[in-house]
Amino acid sequence: MADIVIDGDVKAQQGIRFNIFQLNQTYLGKDARLNIGPKGFTGEKYGGSTYWDTEAYCIPFYMATKNQQVARSLLKYRYNHLEKAIENAEKLGFTNGAALYPMVTMNGEECHNEWEITFEEIHRNGAMTFAIYNYLRYTGDYSYIPEMGLEVMIAIARFWHQRATFSTDKEKYVILGVTGPNEYENNINNNWYTNYLAKWCIEYCVENIEKVKSDYKADYDRIMEKANLDQKEIDQMMVVAEKMFFPYSEKHQVYLQQDGFLDKELITVENLDKSQRPINQKWSWDRILRSPYIKQADTLQGFYMFEDHFTKEELERHFDFYEPFTVHESSLSPCVHSIQAAALDRMDQAYTFYLRTSRLDLDDYNKEVEEGLHITSMAGTWMSIVEGFGGLRVKNDRLSFTPRIPKEWKGYTFNVNFRQSILKVNVSQEGTTFSLEGDKDLLIYVDGKEFTISPNRLMSV
Ligand code: BGC
Numbered sequence: 001m002a003d004i005v006i007d008g009d010v011k012a013q014q015g016i017r018f019n020i021f022q023l024n025q026t027y028l029g030k031d032a033r034l035n036i037g038p039k040g041f042t043g044e045k046y047g048g049s050t051y052w053d054t055e056a057y058c059i060p061f062y063m064a065t066k067n068q069q070v071a072r073s074l075l076k077y078r079y080n081h082l083e084k085a086i087e088n089a090e091k092l093g094f095t096n097g098a099a100l101y102p103m104v105t106m107n108g109e110e111c112h113n114e115w116e117i118t119f120e121e122i123h124r125n126g127a128m129t130f131a132i133y134n135y136l137r138y139t140g141d142y143s144y145i146p147e148m149g150l151e152v153m154i155a156i157a158r159f160w161h162q163r164a165t166f167s168t169d170k171e172k173y174v175i176l177g178v179t180g181p182n183e184y185e186n187n188i189n190n191n192w193y194t195n196y197l198a199k200w201c202i203e204y205c206v207e208n209i210e211k212v213k214s215d216y217k218a219d220y221d222r223i224m225e226k227a228n229l230d231q232k233e234i235d236q237m238m239v240v241a242e243k244m245f246f247p248y249s250e251k252h253q254v255y256l257q258q259d260g261f262l263d264k265e266l267i268t269v270e271n272l273d274k275s276q277r278p279i280n281q282k283w284s285w286d287r288i289l290r291s292p293y294i295k296q297a298d299t300l301q302g303f304y305m306f307e308d309h310f311t312k313e314e315l316e317r318h319f320d321f322y323e324p325f326t327v328h329e330s331s332l333s334p335c336v337h338s339i340q341a342a343a344l345d346r347m348d349q350a351y352t353f354y355l356r357t358s359r360l361d362l363d364d365y366n367k368e369v370e371e372g373l374h375i376t377s378m379a380g381t382w383m384s385i386v387e388g389f390g391g392l393r394v395k396n397d398r399l400s401f402t403p404r405i406p407k408e409w410k411g412y413t414f415n416v417n418f419r420q421s422i423l424k425v426n427v428s429q430e431g432t433t434f435s436l437e438g439d440k441d442l443l444i445y446v447d448g449k450e451f452t453i454s455p456n457r458l459m460s461v
Pocket of ligand 1: 038046051052053181183295296330331332376
């Protein structure tokens, strides 16, 4: 079910199969006390703990290649940690049921030991809400939200409400003293990704409060009482969302990664002496933090998660602005860039990023495989084929594809389990075929056009 077959490129085939094998070895979804560590069980780095990697990178693989209960178990893991996340926020001075999920955890408690990560890399909180949205978008299983998800979303929205500060100078809400996904910046103000996610988490939470109120009244009453939430607090939260500040450069027509990004000495990675790389092994932290170099997708992470909120031109402008400063020194970076390069029809670049992610451990590119395999980035490798080359998205409750193929390959095939139907997709240089297991037709979009796929009949597009 999870296999991807690549025709005409043995190294790429070996790479993706090695990745899929490791993902299947790491997590089965049978026990909601368990999760996926960035190194799985293959090495001691990261201590076997759970990171935002699960919500931001792993959920799609498990949703599409397993029964939906598997992804649901990953969500439930965070629901079971909600009380601890509220306690964690209380330790930092938050009140009234606001939750801050830990950056790193085993049992719900924060297990990381650096303040610039634990107190400041708070974007991970937003990934928890995003995963609930992503799960619903893919599976259509709304039941998770009244049962568990809404409580998590409320506690997270409360956190953002309390964490934002009203700037009388800007007449906007700002979020100060954070670390974005790009850990080569610490203690910055108005990280665009964090601000965007905060606003969205509040809005998405309120949208779901309304839905649960109208469609699941008993759950609504139970949740509102338990959370002790009233309309006044909801209205105040919405003011924060509506008045969120986003740093923007008129000159470059891009959102700025954070306040003051343009003050840096903007020398692209291409113009950086190769002997200086990887900068995390060659430079002091002081030098890294002052540099313009971006460890992994940061602003672009937001463009990946909220692709539909932006036009292709906006994506292109932001990709062209930020990628040249990105050193991809986190294994989580190339997959997002591969998916975006494919969406921008830059297949050579997409393929280069794909190779970097798929054989990272087999070829030990970073000379660090003794620390363990990059399990969570392996889920990103799967995404770069299925979402990147295959162009899989979910639009209006349907699967949508924009198939592309690297010129180096003759063809590739993958399967996805979508709402009790198993769809096999084969993309070749000649075209795309779909075949369906199950007993009901499936409506899909291919390159924006609607097609009906019937069970056990090959459909060529
Ligand atoms: C990345 C984080 C990630 C962690 C575990 C770090 O290098 O910057 O985003 O959560 O590794 O994979």
